[in-house]
Amino acid sequence: MVIDGHVHIRKGDVKPIELLGKLRESNVSGAVLISLAPSEGSPEYRMANMMEWTEGHKGLVPFFWIDPMEPNAMEQVMTAIGRGAKGFKIICDSFYPGDDKCLSVCKEIAGTGKPVLFHSGILWDGKPSSEYCRPVHFESLLKIDGLRFSLAHIGWPWVDEMIAVYGKFLNFRTMNPESKTEMFIDMTPGTPKNFRKGALEKLVGTGYDIWDNMIFGSDCNANDYNEEWVESWITTDNDIFSGLGIDLEPREKVFGGNVTRFIENGQGKTFKNQSPGAF
Numbered sequence: 001m002v003i004d005g006h007v008h009i010r011k012g013d014v015k016p017i018e019l020l021g022k023l024r025e026s027n028v029s030g031a032v033l034i035s036l037a038p039s040e041g042s043p044e045y046r047m048a049n050m051m052e053w054t055e056g057h058k059g060l061v062p063f064f065w066i067d068p069m070e071p072n073a074m075e076q077v078m079t080a081i082g083r084g085a086k087g088f089k090i091i092c093d094s095f096y097p098g099d100d101k102c103l104s105v106c107k108e109i110a111g112t113g114k115p116v117l118f119h120s121g122i123l124w125d126g127k128p129s130s131e132y133c134r135p136v137h138f139e140s141l142l143k144i145d146g147l148r149f150s151l152a153h154i155g156w157p158w159v160d161e162m163i164a165v166y167g168k169f170l171n172f173r174t175m176n177p178e179s180k181t182e183m184f185i186d187m188t189p190g191t192p193k194n195f196r197k198g199a200l201e202k203l204v205g206t207g208y209d210i211w212d213n214m215i216f217g218s219d220c221n222a223n224d225y226n227e228e229w230v231e232s233w234i235t236t237d238n239d240i241f242s243g244l245g246i247d248l249e250p251r252e253k254v255f256g257g258n259v260t261r262f263i264e265n266g267q268g269k270t271f272k273n274q275s276p277g278a279f
Contacts, residue, residue, distance in 0.1 A: 006215075008221050017057075066105065068099075185215065
């Protein structure tokens with residue numbers, strides 16, 4: 001089963017049935033859909049649009065994009081969950097993850113049991129902002145007990161730094177076995193293809209316990225899902241894993257099982273009855 005853990009909703013026609021058809025053509029069983037950005041409308045409008053895409057459409061999972069700097073961010077968290085959001089997206093483009101406001105909102109989210117998907121690495125937004133997204137700054141999330149979060153794009157180009165931060169969170173859980181704080185690695189490109197093999201070789205080669213915490217994603221648009229792009233990355237990653245001697249079972253986790261665990265905190269319900277995808 002292949003699940004796309006990173007798909008963006010863009011402004012335009014809402015076409016969930018068309019999207020589901022394109023997912024099937026790509027042998028993808030479901031997708032996490034990230035709402036419109038905070039700059040693209042009021043929270044109420046963006047929540048309604050997000051649910052129009054996902055509500056009643058099995059396998060399309062809504063994540064609400066929130067700006068923790070907004071004065072009503074706490075209220076947005078609870079409202080979004082009440083509307084049906086299964087998780088949240090945050091991009092730290094003008095503030096660090098360790099900013100008190102950001103930490104407070106993440107603590108609120110952690111208390112609800114919902115996960116947070118963070119952008120990490122270079123940010124193609126036309127302004128100097130990537131410094132805020134460097135993986136090392138996410139060490140501050142160690143302060144929040146029970147936060148389940150992922151760093152997208154393998155932190156590219158700071159792949160080594162992201163792996164080191166992941167190792168730190170693993171070590172923290174070893175030192176604090178009662179802690180429920182957990183970091184996931186979102187493999188969404190990010191990495192250009194000529195960097196991809198090196199990035200995945202580094203991840204696998206560390207010997208860290210990674211196979212329950214890596215998530216496949218495409219960064220495609222829900223409005224115009226690019227089947228060829230998705231199939232190309234699935235093939236690329238599988239070829240790399242095959243060359244590294246990785247068995248089918250851990251790859252199945254990366255391409256499907258782990259995103260369910262990320263969303264449902266190990267309960268595994270979100271995509272349980274979806275049709276399997278082929279590698």
